[in-house]
Amino acid sequence: MATAVSSRNNISPEVSSNNLGGAVLSEEERRTELKQLLSSVIPCIIIGIEAAEAEITSIFTLDELNTKRSSCQVLIALSKILKEYPKGAGYIPRPLPSCLSLYPKLREFRSQMDGLIWEVLSKLTILKEFVQNITDSQKLFIVALSVRDAKNCFTQNECEHFIKMDPALSKKMFGSSSSSSSGSSKNGASSDYGEKKRVRLQVSDDGSSDSDASNVTVVSPNTPPQSAAFDSARPKSPDGWLSGLRGSEKSRSNPLLPAGRKGRSQSDPQLTGAEQEQQQVPNPSIDRVNKFYKLQSSTPSTSSNSIPLSLVPSLQQHGDTETAVEWERYDQDRAAQLCCHFIQQIRGFKTDAGSTIKDLPDLAHFVVKDTGNDELFFKEDFLERNHLTFLGVSKGSDKAPIAISVCSYLVVDSGDLELLYIIRTQDGDERLRFILSKTREVSAKDMVKMLKKARPQYQNFNIKEVKDESMLVHLLDFESKNNVQRNFKFGVLYCRDGQTEENEIYANHEPFSKQYQEFLDLLGERVTLKGWKAYRGGLDIREDTTGTHSVYQRWNNRYEIMYHVATMIPYKADDAQQIDRKRHLGNDIVIVIFKEGDTPISPTIFKSNFNHIFAVVQVDKDKTRINGGDTHYNLSICVKDEIMSFGPSYPKYHSFTKSELKSFLLTKLINGERWVLNSPVFAQKFLRTRREFLQSYVNEYFES
Incomplete structure (x- = not known):
């Protein structure tokens, strides 16, 4: 179950405590302490990168690549975490060994990895200096989240031994010592990920924009990045590595099942009504669901194809006599x-x-x-619940993008299981719900089929599930800025x-x-x-x-x-x-x-x-x-x-x-x-903006 906790508790109880040695720390003292911790931890991560670099530079054959691929995975994951931070200038490619000329694709890969190593090292070096000058506690905490995720990259890929970090420092910063973290599971997930928590940090809008943006929600999953994230981020790889990803996807639990329960393969995330009864996150109210999610049939024989498309926001429907009235002639x-x-x-x-x-x-x-357009449906109905995310592109010449979120909803009175959908297109959002049998099992593919049967306009879309949890941040941002x-x-x-x-x-x-x-x-x-x-x-x-x-x-x-x-x-x-x-x-x-x-x-x-x-x-x-x-x-x-x-x-x-x-x-x-x-x-400006947002998600997660 996703749990919202205060920003100060997301790094370590010891870092955030208001009582250290019995004394209540001021905001300035807490900020100073976090700066000191980051100044000690970032060099340890740099040492880890340099150790990974030593392994990468010793790769001369495809066999060596396969045995040392975890070091490459660490660098690729780090580059994704640090992609928003500035990098240094003046990169000069280093000469590659002449023996790599026998393997053109391996040579190209090594060249890309060298560039990646320099980029990550330069960003962390700049970040270390930046930490010393930060006066905004919120920004400092965001940096701490990135540093924590960077450290977790080594844990996930079984490379934590690269980081020469004192166990006491690791415990103080991350809430667990290196020794405890090193006892990771077979798929590389450490005990730091024992619970799936999503961290929410409110950052006030103090930028220079004149737009009506209010608060920005920064979400950082405590769960380690999945292999799919590595797949989408890695540079062009040589032959022999195109199909091989470390670990088995079968080890990942079904995201629609209650947290802590053993799940099924993500490629077949089934769920049943009985399992949903154990869902611990409170359901949205029945009135809210009935008001804002249009009921559909779960079977094509009874699905109504005559229901008018409501993708265009209700702002464009002029039937509200209370708010759309014809003014009388002015005398x-x-x-x-x-x-x-x-x-x-x-x-x-x-x-x-x-x-x-x-x-x-x-x-x-x-x-x-x-007023329905004022609701944060994804944030309030989906974010804290187990849900699936899909991206798609139309097969026509316009290549229209689409983003879909699906979560389960148990009707307490009847025991019926419903699926709630948010469908985002360039024209607007559509919210649907499907009633299922209490015992019916539904896979991700079934969810897409149900939607296409109930809404024929989506039959022309190629739709696939996206497993990278960083999409959560994008969908929150999309909702706050477009809806x-x-x-x-x-x-x-x-x-x-x-x-x-x-x-x-x-x-x-x-x-x-x-x-x-x-x-x-x-x-x-x-x-x-x-x-x-x-x-x-x-x-x-x-x-x-x-x-x-x-x-x-x-x-x-x-x-x-x-x-x-x-x-x-x-x-x-x-x-x-x-x-x-x-x-x-x-x-x-x-x-x-x-x-x-x-x-x-x-x-x-x-x-x-x-x-x-x-x-x-x-x-x-x-x-x-x-x-x-x-x-x-x-x-x-x-x-x-x-x-x-x-x-x-x-x-x-x-x-x-x-x-x-x-x-x-x-x-x-x-x-x-x-x-x-x-x-x-x-309206045309908003439509263009929505499409640009959705297209960027498709480019990053669907087509990569």
Whole structure:
């Protein structure tokens, strides 16, 4: 069973303990201790590589290659673990012995291995120096994970004797001494892998990207790399080694069986309902499965081939009357009579100033569109459970890539066994479930056959299982970047009475009206940017170059909104265009404008092609006065014509209270941004991005 543990416990209990010698260590002391350990361990691994190098350089015949292949396997596995780290420059190939001219393929292989040795050694040398300068504990821990995996490469391939490491150091760093690790099983797996645990480490997004990436999950399996990983990573090999992989795949347990149980061959990973009853990972709720996974039949005779393909995200299905509504024609003259004319009616734009409904719906009825797309299905339903991963390519000329995850799900009430599928294509994700007999055994091939029978569009795909657990990291990354949108950045502008030009609106600075300050407080809480840990929306959280504070809102315990408030980004008197402010607001899809006075705003004054939605808010002075100073607001929404009208609806010329406006505005703007991202221009970009992600997985794991 996959077990989530804290990041500090993934290296060794002794490294992470808060109590060493009875004293509580500070974060700085723990970081210093880990640096010292890494500075001692990395040279030991370098010594191990040099020992492997000595064996590789003594290979002159194919027979010697077969007897010393474990040293080659260590180097290839290390290169894969360290592939993201920088390498040195100035590599000069060394001369090869003339006797290798009798074996051209062996000579080519030796040349590639020499390059690999230099690359790994140079990366570790740089990494050793890098460790001394790291101040970020999260980055230091990621390096420690890589070092641990590098050490495990020697253990798996029965080459741990190459590493001249003190047993006490090994125990302190890795939680087991060299002696205990050396007692590895026949297939090279040490006792370090007694339990299959997947380590999860949350790393805050503090990069420079303006995209709405929030947290990145780094997953590092404690299980050793499988032989399939070696097969995909190794350089071109000479004749005689093309088909031989060390160890038997039959020793690998079935990944769909409960952890700790004896499994079957991975090439035939069967499972039964009785075995699934011992699954210790909690099932997803029945309501969740029924809502988000479409039921299919397990037999072709009853499979419905008439079910419409739903690969295109539900954003593109326009049947939701709560979030997709046709806006009524904007009566500019009538709005002016009611003092609600905030936006000029301009060709190329349409305005929502309310509809003919009588009352504003209850706050609980404001519907955010496509909340199903906010779910992390793979992370929450698959990652901690035993599951299989498949990759495929269509047989047509387009060579479309596909990635599939399958896990078992036991229906407790009925005892039925179900298989849950996530099918990822360039067009979107599809989630299916199949009900099986409680006693039925299903192999990996059966799972693919069931899918093709229920979904004929996949019959034209070559699909095979991928056993390399590093795919988990890719699938988590794919889901977070391509499926889920929980973070939003909205621009906020302050428009004084009589202002009609973009530059003068962007140039507003203190003093501000009391009503504007009150509106900012309504939007969210004012937060200090330096050291900010939550979603930052591309603002500087280190040097205060984008201001010292901003406005942030976590809403419905799900969505994070960082407002780009123009008046909080430093004003530069010598810059008429206020480029620093436009750099952020100009890249926002949604712009909220707090307007004062009676002069309407034209959306055409804003030159950014990225701004698609303008929400203009103004204090309703009459309603505020009638209600004893309790501020009320009027609202108008203006969008570009190509964007579909979106909800929720509200009564025409409605006067919002503070609580009404906050909930309504956030719902409206989130829905609006999602409709914009579904427009043809943005949708095509997302489709290309999805295909590029999937194609990279196919290139690395399917075709290698």
